Amino acid sequence: MTLKVGVLGYRFMGKAHANALARLPMFFPDAPDVERHTLIGRDEEALSEAADRLGFAHTSTDWEEVIDEVDAFYNLGPNFVHAEPSIAALEAGVPVLCEKPLAANLSDAERMAEAARSADVPTATAFNYRFIPAIQYAKGLIEDGVLGEIHQFRGRYLQDWLVDPDAPWSWRNDEELAGSGALGDLGAHTIDLARFLVGDVERVSGHLQTFVDERPVEGESTGDGETAADETRPVTVDDAYSAQAELEGDVMATFEASRFANGHKNDHTIEIHGSEGSLKFSLERLNELEVLRGENRGYETVLVTDESDPYVEHWWPPGHVIGWEHTFVHENYEFLSAVESGTEYHPNFADGVAVQKVLDAIERSDESGEWLQVE
Numbered sequence: 001m002t003l004k005v006g007v008l009g010y011r012f013m014g015k016a017h018a019n020a021l022a023r024l025p026m027f028f029p030d031a032p033d034v035e036r037h038t039l040i041g042r043d044e045e046a047l048s049e050a051a052d053r054l055g056f057a058h059t060s061t062d063w064e065e066v067i068d069e070v071d072a073f074y075n076l077g078p079n080f081v082h083a084e085p086s087i088a089a090l091e092a093g094v095p096v097l098c099e100k101p102l103a104a105n106l107s108d109a110e111r112m113a114e115a116a117r118s119a120d121v122p123t124a125t126a127f128n129y130r131f132i133p134a135i136q137y138a139k140g141l142i143e144d145g146v147l148g149e150i151h152q153f154r155g156r157y158l159q160d161w162l163v164d165p166d167a168p169w170s171w172r173n174d175e176e177l178a179g180s181g182a183l184g185d186l187g188a189h190t191i192d193l194a195r196f197l198v199g200d201v202e203r204v205s206g207h208l209q210t211f212v213d214e215r216p217v218e219g220e221s222t223g224d225g226e227t228a229a230d231e232t233r234p235v236t237v238d239d240a241y242s243a244q245a246e247l248e249g250d251v252m253a254t255f256e257a258s259r260f261a262n263g264h265k266n267d268h269t270i271e272i273h274g275s276e277g278s279l280k281f282s283l284e285r286l287n288e289l290e291v292l293r294g295e296n297r298g299y300e301t302v303l304v305t306d307e308s309d310p311y312v313e314h315w316w317p318p319g320h321v322i323g324w325e326h327t328f329v330h331e332n333y334e335f336l337s338a339v340e341s342g343t344e345y346h347p348n349f350a351d352g353v354a355v356q357k358v359l360d361a362i363e364r365s366d367e368s369g370e371w372l373q374v375e
Ligand code: SOE
Pocket: 159, 185, 186, 266
């Protein structure tokens, strides 16, 4: 059977997932057959150019029509578009993969998770970093007790694309459209990894800050290399956040993210300390994991491209490293395999709403100045 996939969104994430779908038959012969069926967007000209480039057979400006024609629906639109199309697809019994964070606010995320429960088909919240071989290796070490009892988790995700006060305003700077800023965009990944590797978040104390309050709207070109950008719009989300947290099992955690961290491009790092050892992971060196076993013996750098890598046989011989885009291939492979076999998939919408509850509690804690329980 060929699974027809309908994809809403054709920019950054559209490209990442289309690339993943194209790689599946080449590298994962055991994956279901997949057709890049319909690409969905609003601007017909841009959509048609993207569909040709990304290998989609059809285009549509109406997601409602597409839902009835496909076997899986990918919602890769901005956060405020996550809820309605995803819920409609689930009500039609179509499995859904939705980009993170699950929604722009907790009530939408809860409605989506409820629709997923009723539909009882596989859903995915696209936390692609779970599918990095080094992260899966780390999980195996923790489950095997190599780190002993876990005491601390530290995660930070730093980028710098908003340091320039003239960096243009986009939906990502607007509370209605995005929900939050660095918190939801980047922090959601870190919080998901904390849940995946260590456990649920029980209580938090958060702090959010916006360093630039308004940004220029990208203007029309004036033809002389300048843009007519005298209009600005307010920034209504955080540029950076930090939070202290307690995870289940009395694990102490800190989370931090910024889109304002000069010099950091896509710097997501995780550190975990246990009674018997520690781990360090950096997304900028994603083929490696630093592991400390026992006290005072120093960290050993494990190159995770050998038999410990669950996907190594699909790619290159050990030592031939993989990159950021491969995380999407692994994610698509696992999700579409679950769609074909009708089995459970994680991280699903229940995982997405669990993260959204933490994002929501961090924001409320910033407003009230108090530690809050995550319900
Ligand atoms: C933001 O810059 C961003 O593209 C996030 O939206 C992605 O989730 C992250 O993986 C990379 O950075």
